[in-house]
Every structure is written in structure tokens, then in C-alpha cells.
Amino acid sequence: MPWSNQSGGGGRGGGNGPWGQPPRGGGSGGGQQPPDLEELLRRSQDKLKQMMPGGGGSSGSLALLPLILVVAVGFWLYQSVYVVQPDEVGVELQFGKVKPDTNPPGMHFIFWPFETVEKPQVLKENQETIGVNRAPAGSQGNIMLASDQNLVDIKFTVNWKINDPIKYLFQIANQPDLVRVVSEAAMREYVAVTPAETVRTAGRTAGSLAVEDIIQNVLDSYDAGILVTSVNMEQALPPADVRDAFDEVVRAGQDRERFQQQAMEYSNKRLGDARGEASQIREAALGYRDRVIAEATGEAQRFDAVYEQYRLAPDVSRKRMYLETxxxxxxxxxxxxxxxxxxxxxxxxxxxxxxxxxxxxxxx
Known part of the structure; x- marks a missing residue:
């Protein structure tokens, strides 16, 4: 080893170590000893002085001092001045203790290193997806047991954001994981008291609202500083092994509704035609009645006129009637x-x- 070669006989310094000092605990059979730390520091300082302008004299140190001060002040300002983005708030800590007020977007100042800052994104809407997409390989997805002992494969998303940055930062840890675990537990709680058919069909909207309330209540009990904005149940299906049978039942129900709709349309069409024909017949009867009444009235008026003429000249009327006949x-x-x-x-x-x-x- 280089260590032993430098410390061997005939080398520079005789039996000294690699840094020029004799090994401690001398004497034959003492073995190799670690170098002296103080000597090592002293030699490092000497080399640093030699690298400075002026050969490490006092005048060189004084010439470099302003540059060192400028660099130190610049670094301190860089650590002390911070900018809060429009979607963030600044939470300052003084000696590790949180200040009660948060800072709005803009440029702010702290006394680093006695003060530090955290900048959570309070306007950003986060989303957690719970369901088949995150299920481990070989699993059956997010299978849940309903109140009627049927299984439902559910996929849903939870949208949330920060409403109390101080609680969000210092009351809980692993906030996304907490939202995920609480959301899945809340969904299982809702499904456990609801029939599977209701979860899959008509109960989706009501289920999303109920799960949202459960999640929010649990997070509030933890002082998580999180606001749940919405829960969307994207998928509620039977397990994959029996999904074809359920799909067949759904298709049969859809066919039944389609046939009922077609029958209703045919019924409405026939009923409309019958009503139209009845109205047409009624209008024709009214027209015939009015026509007959008008003709009878005209005949009566004509007869009255003829009778009036006959009454004035009966002989002429008789002769005319005889000739016409x-x-x-x-x-x-x-x-x-x-x-x-x-x-x-x-x-x-x-x-x-x-x-x-x-x-x-x-x-x-």
C-alpha cells in the first residue's frame, strides 16, 4: 500500500508516517497509527494561505475580506428573500414555531437561518383515483361488499385542495396517502349499507355526495386542513367473473324498455289517428246538419214566397203549376x-x- 511504502525504511523522514510525523506509540511492533488531526488541519491552512494573493500574508487576507463579505451577504439575502406564487401562500416559521399569519402572493423577507418558510399550493386542485387503475397485479380491483351480499367493482376519483395551510403542513404527514385511505374507507362504508343494484345504477349520485360528506368529516376530525371539492363515481360494475351475466340482464332490460317505448309510440299514433278521424267525422256531421238545415230553411222560405204569390193570384198560379206538372x-x-x-x-x-x-x- 502507498501508506506503508511511504513509511518504510530509507524513505523521507525515516520512520515517520505519510504526513511526516512519527507514529504514535513508537517502538517496535507498534503497528501503523492514524495521522494527527491537528497536524493535518495546520498543513491544510498553510496550503490555503499559499493559494491566496500575496502569498498568504495579512495584506492578502484583508484584500479578500470585502469579497467574502459580499458573497456572504448575497447568500444571506438569497436565503432571506422569497417569492410566493399566485397559487401559493407563505407560512413562516421562527425557530421552528409557526407564525399565526400567512403571507399572500408576492415578495417577502425572513431572517434566515432563524426563520424559514413553507409555500403550499392552496389553489391547486389535487385528484386521487381509487379503483382498478391502481390495483396491484393479480388482484380483483377495488372489490367491495354491498348490503345484499353482492360484490361491486368500484373506481372513483376524489378532488381536494388545501383550505388551512398550517394544519395541512403540521398536523398530518403524507397527505395524499391519507386522502386515499380515508376515501376508500368512506366508499366501503357507503357500499356496505347499500344494495349492489342501487350502487351500480340509481344510487351513483347520492353515493358520491354521501361519500364526500364522510371523507370531509373524517379529515376534519384529523385537523387535516383539506377541503374535499367533489367525489365522482366513474365505475360501479359487477366482478369480472360474472360481468357477462349482468351485462346480459342489463341488455334484456334495455330491450324491454325499447319495446315498451315502441309500443307506446304505436299506441299514441293509433290513438292520434282515431282521434283525428273522429274529429273529421264529427265536423262532417256538423257540416251536413248545417247544410240540411240551411236547405230546409231555404225551401221553406221559397215555399212561403210561392204561397204569397199564389195567394195574390190563385188562377195564374194554378195554371202555371198545371203546365209545369x-x-x-x-x-x-x-x-x-x-x-x-x-x-x-x-x-x-x-x-x-x-x-x-x-x-x-x-x-x-
């Missing part, structure tokens, strides 16, 4: 009546009815 009756007769004075030149066997019929067909 005979015209209507004879127009339907197939007989041909020929005046005696005009019939001298008519062929006796001329088929006048057939001629008249052909004439009428030609006109039509």
Missing part, C-alpha cells in the same frame, strides 16, 4: 201526340218513337 210528366212519355190539323201529311206507320230515341242518342 204536365211538362214534367209528358217529357218522360214515349208517346208522340200530333195535332189533327198538322197530321194530314204524316205517314201512318212512321216509327216516330225510334226516331226520337236515335235523335236523343246522337245529341248525347
Amino acid at each position: 204536365m211538362e214534367e210528366v209528358l217529357s218522360k212519355s214515349k208517346k208522340v201526340i200530333i195535332d189533327q190539323g198538322a197530321g194530314s201529311g204524316v205517314v201512318p206507320y212512321l216509327p216516330l218513337p225510334e226516331v226520337d230515341q236515335r235523335r236523343q242518342q246522337g245529341v248525347n
